[in-house]
Amino acid sequence: MSSSSLFRYFIPSHALIFSFLTLISGPIFSFSFPALQNNPNFDSNIALFGDAEIVDGGSSVKLTRPLASSFGLVTYNKPFKFLEPQTTSPTSFSTDFTFSISPENGDGLSLIVYPTHSASKFSGKTSFGLSQEIRFLGIEFDTSMDAAVGDENSNHVGVDVCSLVSARISNVSSVNLVLNSGVKLRSWIDYDASSKRLEVRLSELGGVRPYKPLLTYPIDLSEMWKGEEVFVGISSSSGNSSQTSSVYSWKFRVRNVQSWMHSQPVDPRGYSKPGSEQKTAHKKSFCPLGILPGLLFVIGCGALVAFSVMFLWTVSVRKYTMIPTSHSACPVNFRYEKINVVVEDSSEDVKN
Structure with missing residues (x-):
C-alpha cells in the first residue's frame, strides 16, 4: 500500500471529503480525472484509493501492482442510502463490471459496500484492505487458499457480511471458469430490496448474461445500514504474491422501490419511469x-x-296442416277422425 498522502488530482464535490480523510488518516486517495470521465465504460463519479491507477490511456483501472501486499480500490464517488427516511422506500442496486486477475495466488478482488465514515479505516495489510472496524458487505471473487478466512478452494465467489469468512460461497468451476486465468470476465450483481435477495452472475467477456445466478443470498441491507450513507467500490489485494487485478468497465445504478410494490425483476438493462405502470393499466381498461x-x-x-x-x-x-276451403279464404283445421260403420243384417226382409 502507498504511504504518500499527497493529492494527484483535484475535483470538487465529494472529493473534498476524501481529502480531509486523507490528511487525518494516512492512506493515499487518488481522485477521478478526465481520462476516466471521458470513458463511456465507467461512471463519471469515481475515486481511486491506494495503488489503483489509470492505465492504457484511460481505458482501464489497474488495482494492484505486481508486488506483495499491494492494495487498490476504485469507489463510486456518490453516497446513497438503502432506506430513505422521508419516503421509507428501500433502495435496490444493479451493477456490472468486467475484470481480469493474473494467475498468481493472491486475494483476487471484491465488490464492497461500506459506510462513508469508514473510508479512512482501509488498510493494505488485510484482504481487500478491509478491517474489523468496517461494517461492510463484500462479494468476493477469491483466488486465495487462506484457511484462516475459511476458504475451501481458490476459485470461488463468496458473500462476506462484516467478516472475511464467507457466509455463502459458490465454486466458479461449476460454470467452467477460472478467476485467475488472466481472461477478461464479466459479472452482474443485483440486490432487490422488495424480495431482500442478492444475486451474482458471471460469464466470460462477450458471453450473454446468464439466466441462472451463480450465487444467491437472502439479506436485508436496509436493516443492516438503515438510513446510513454508504459507498460502493471494487477492491483488490495481492496478498503475499505478485498478483495484479484490473477493471475494464464498471456501471452502478440504484433505484427506489415503493413498499407497496411486489418484487421487481433485477435487471440493470432498463427501468421504467415512476407512474408508467399505472398509466399503462389505465389505457388497457378502455381498449375496444x-x-x-x-x-x-x-x-x-x-x-x-x-x-x-x-x-x-x-x-x-x-x-297440424292448414288447407283452404272453397267457401272461405280462411284456413281451417283438417284432421283425421275415427268413423264407426254399422252394417244391418237385411236377410229377414228379403224372406218376407
Whole structure:
C-alpha cells in the first residue's frame, strides 16, 4: 500500500471529503480525472484509493501492482442510502463490471459496500484492505487458499457480511471458469430490496448474461445500514504474491422501490419511469378490443337460443296442416277422425 498522502488530482464535490480523510488518516486517495470521465465504460463519479491507477490511456483501472501486499480500490464517488427516511422506500442496486486477475495466488478482488465514515479505516495489510472496524458487505471473487478466512478452494465467489469468512460461497468451476486465468470476465450483481435477495452472475467477456445466478443470498441491507450513507467500490489485494487485478468497465445504478410494490425483476438493462405502470393499466381498461370476445360470446348464445326456439316450434306444429276451403279464404283445421260403420243384417226382409 502507498504511504504518500499527497493529492494527484483535484475535483470538487465529494472529493473534498476524501481529502480531509486523507490528511487525518494516512492512506493515499487518488481522485477521478478526465481520462476516466471521458470513458463511456465507467461512471463519471469515481475515486481511486491506494495503488489503483489509470492505465492504457484511460481505458482501464489497474488495482494492484505486481508486488506483495499491494492494495487498490476504485469507489463510486456518490453516497446513497438503502432506506430513505422521508419516503421509507428501500433502495435496490444493479451493477456490472468486467475484470481480469493474473494467475498468481493472491486475494483476487471484491465488490464492497461500506459506510462513508469508514473510508479512512482501509488498510493494505488485510484482504481487500478491509478491517474489523468496517461494517461492510463484500462479494468476493477469491483466488486465495487462506484457511484462516475459511476458504475451501481458490476459485470461488463468496458473500462476506462484516467478516472475511464467507457466509455463502459458490465454486466458479461449476460454470467452467477460472478467476485467475488472466481472461477478461464479466459479472452482474443485483440486490432487490422488495424480495431482500442478492444475486451474482458471471460469464466470460462477450458471453450473454446468464439466466441462472451463480450465487444467491437472502439479506436485508436496509436493516443492516438503515438510513446510513454508504459507498460502493471494487477492491483488490495481492496478498503475499505478485498478483495484479484490473477493471475494464464498471456501471452502478440504484433505484427506489415503493413498499407497496411486489418484487421487481433485477435487471440493470432498463427501468421504467415512476407512474408508467399505472398509466399503462389505465389505457388497457378502455381498449375496444378488450370487450370483443365477450360481445361475440353473447351474440353466439343469442343465436343458439333463437335456433332452439324455432326448432321446438316447428316440431310442435307438424301434426297440424292448414288447407283452404272453397267457401272461405280462411284456413281451417283438417284432421283425421275415427268413423264407426254399422252394417244391418237385411236377410229377414228379403224372406218376407
